[in-house]
Amino acid sequence: MRVLIGADTYAPDVNGASYFAQRLAAALTSRHEVHVVAPAPTAENRIVYRDGIVEHRVRSLPVLRRKGFRFCAPIGLVTAAGRILDHVRPDVVHAQSHFFLCRALITAAAERGIPVVATNHFMPENLSHYLPLRGKMLERVNRRLWADAARVFNGANVVTAPTPYAAGLAESHGVRGPVRPISCGMDLSRFRTGTAAATFRLKYRVPHRPTIAYVGRLDLEKNLDVLVRALPAVRRRIADAQLMLVGIGDQRRRLEALAERLYVADGLIFTGFVDDADLPAAYAAADVFVNAGTAELQSLVTLEAMASGLPVLGANATALPHLVRDDHNGYLFPPGDSATLADRLVAVLSDHTRAELMGKRSRVLAEQHDIGATIAAFEAIYHEVVPTRIPKPTSA
Numbered sequence: 001m002r003v004l005i006g007a008d009t010y011a012p013d014v015n016g017a018s019y020f021a022q023r024l025a026a027a028l029t030s031r032h033e034v035h036v037v038a039p040a041p042t043a044e045n046r047i048v049y050r051d052g053i054v055e056h057r058v059r060s061l062p063v064l065r066r067k068g069f070r071f072c073a074p075i076g077l078v079t080a081a082g083r084i085l086d087h088v089r090p091d092v093v094h095a096q097s098h099f100f101l102c103r104a105l106i107t108a109a110a111e112r113g114i115p116v117v118a119t120n121h122f123m124p125e126n127l128s129h130y131l132p133l134r135g136k137m138l139e140r141v142n143r144r145l146w147a148d149a150a151r152v153f154n155g156a157n158v159v160t161a162p163t164p165y166a167a168g169l170a171e172s173h174g175v176r177g178p179v180r181p182i183s184c185g186m187d188l189s190r191f192r193t194g195t196a197a198a199t200f201r202l203k204y205r206v207p208h209r210p211t212i213a214y215v216g217r218l219d220l221e222k223n224l225d226v227l228v229r230a231l232p233a234v235r236r237r238i239a240d241a242q243l244m245l246v247g248i249g250d251q252r253r254r255l256e257a258l259a260e261r262l263y264v265a266d267g268l269i270f271t272g273f274v275d276d277a278d279l280p281a282a283y284a285a286a287d288v289f290v291n292a293g294t295a296e297l298q299s300l301v302t303l304e305a306m307a308s309g310l311p312v313l314g315a316n317a318t319a320l321p322h323l324v325r326d327d328h329n330g331y332l333f334p335p336g337d338s339a340t341l342a343d344r345l346v347a348v349l350s351d352h353t354r355a356e357l358m359g360k361r362s363r364v365l366a367e368q369h370d371i372g373a374t375i376a377a378f379e380a381i382y383h384e385v386v387p388t389r390i391p392k393p394t395s396a
Contacts, residue, residue, distance in 0.1 A: 001382060002033045004090035006106075008099040010038035010055075013068065014247065014273075015217060016300045017121040020184045021096050025053050027375045035088050037081070037105060039070045045080075056084050058101060067250065077104040085112055092117060092382045098152035106155045115385035117378070118156035120170050120179075122149060123318070125295035126221060143173075150174030157385045160378075162298035165319040169297075180381070185374030186303045186366055191280055193309035193363060200281035204271040210241045210349045213286030213310075215279070215301045218249025218270075223292040223315070226338050228255055231264045233342035238349050244269045246282045283308035287355065288348045294335045296320055307366035311348050311358035313341065329361035 007021040021036070028034045029052040040046055040057035048055040058080060063069035081104040085093070093109045095102040095118040102118075109116050124145035128138055153159045153175045160180045161167040167179040201208060212234070214227060227243055234241045245255070245268070252270060259265040274282055283289070289305035294317040296302075302323050305312050314320035316332040326332045331344040348355045 001031075001092070001386070002035070002088065002090045003028055003382065004035045004037060004085070004088055004093045004105075006093060006095040006097075006102040007036060007038045008071065008097045008101045009069070010036060012041075016184070016298070017096060019300055020119075020121070023185070023187070023371060024094075024375070024378070026051065027371060028379075029053060031379075035090065037084055037101065039072050039101060041070065054088075056088075058084075071099070072101040072104075074100045074104070077101065078107050081105045082108040082111065085109060085114060090114060091386050094119070094378070094382075095156065097122060098149045103152045106152060110155055116156040117158045117160065117381055117385060118153050119160045119162075119182075120149065120153060120166065120175070121162070121297060123169075123295045123297060146173035158381050160381070163319045163322050165322055166297040182377045183369040183374055184298055184300055184303075185371035186300075186307050186369045187371050188307055188367060191283065191304045191307035191366075193359070195280045195284040195308065197281050197284035200278055200285050203278070204269075204274065204282075206244055206269055206271065206285055207242065210238055211286045211288075212241065212243045212345055212349075213246065213283065213289050213305070214244070214291065215246040215274075215282060215289070215304070216291075218245060218247055218251045218255065220251055221293060221295050222249075222251075223294060223336065224251060224255055225258055226292040226315075226336055226341060227290055228258050228262065228264070228268065229338035230342040230345060231259070231267055232262050233339065234345050234349070235264060235267055237346050241345075241349060242267045242269055244271065244282075244286060246271045246274050246279075248273050279304070280308065283310060286310060288313060288330075288345060290341070290345070291315065291320060291324075292335070292341070293320070294318060299323065303366055303369055306362035307369075309359040309363045311355050312362055313344050313348070323365070325361070325365070329358050329365055 009018040025034050025036050035054045037056045039060035043059045045059050046057045058072050060070040060072045085108050093116045106116050124142040128141050160182045162184045164181045167181040170179045171177040231243050259268040289310045290313045291302050292315050296318050298319050312324050312330040314324035315335040317335045324330045333340045
């Protein structure tokens with residue numbers, strides 16, 4: 001089968017949607033011809049052949065005040081998407097968002113009778129978190145963002161989302177159901193227990209001490225200040241505890257300043273960008289993983305931590321309770337509550353037997369999200385929708 005994946009964010013972007021699209025494309029290459037349409041790193045179109053995948057890179061522009069992010073301008077984009085579809089002639093298009101590039105692909109595919117599968121990784125809070133809005137004005141903006149997403153996704157034959165929570169949320173905001181919950185999946189052979197961490201600690205200057213970890217973008221929506229604010233209370237009871245933040249983002253200076261004010265700067269470690277090959281060792285260097293985000297539709301990094309055998313702590317919001325089972329493989333804490341988070345962290349770090357048991361339970365739960373099952377589920381949907389294709393003539 002010839003599969004075309006549309007992605008408004010793709011390599012080298014550092015985020016969950018980008019990583020999922022990359023993993024999906026790579027996994028499909030063993031049985032299918034795979035094409036990816038994604039923004040180019042410059043203002044020029046290009047085709048790149050990489051690891052058995054044909055990447056059709058569409059000229060793009062940088063996103064202001066969001067370093068590293070780019071977008072494809074909507075003017076003429078449906079025509080550009082149509083040219084790619086006419087050249088590739090895919091059996092199915094799998095769109096990974098409703099933003100400019102993917103919505104152009106969905107429109108152009110519909111014009112040509114090509115079936116579309118769409119996966120939603122979006123919550124309005126991913127964007128509105130950065131707006132200076134509160135209360136009813138923020139609610140109004142979020143409703144409009146959902147209405148826009150629903151309008152685009154309703155042009156697809158099948159819509160999926162990473163969790164039952166995410167599927168129900170999409171349906172409740174106007175996406176025609178049933179929206180099918182399919183996990184983003186996890187490479188359980190790569191993220192596993194027993195990975196050596198000594199080389200990672202040496203390379204990224206991480207002392208061998210009780211370590212609280214977060215992996216991902218250091219961006220406002222991740223609420224990383226909650227982790228830093230919890231650190232003083234943790235260190236009053238576990239003096240050598242440290243917080244390791246793995247990744248890059250625009251909040252680093254703000255978090256450094258906060259740690260200075262709280263007198264815990266010596267316990268806060270920024271690794272900076274970590275090579276993908278080093279990520280399994282990053283989890284191995286930790287004793288507990290924390291995700292304080294409140295706009296998560298699944299959270300690949302939490303799944304990676306679980307697969308690596310770590311106890312996990314998560315904000316009791318959105319989809320995190322689907323992964324973090326309170327007092328089972330970790331603890332939930334009220335969003336923004338650094339005091340409760342500190343108590344939970346101390347409970348884990350001070351009881352090694354309990355922490356080890358929670359880590360084992362995390363691994364068992366992560367095994368329900370094997371990437372092989374994810375790929376099989378999407379392949380079944382592709383085969384389901386392809387017979388519905390109604391060829392339409394295209395102009396020469």
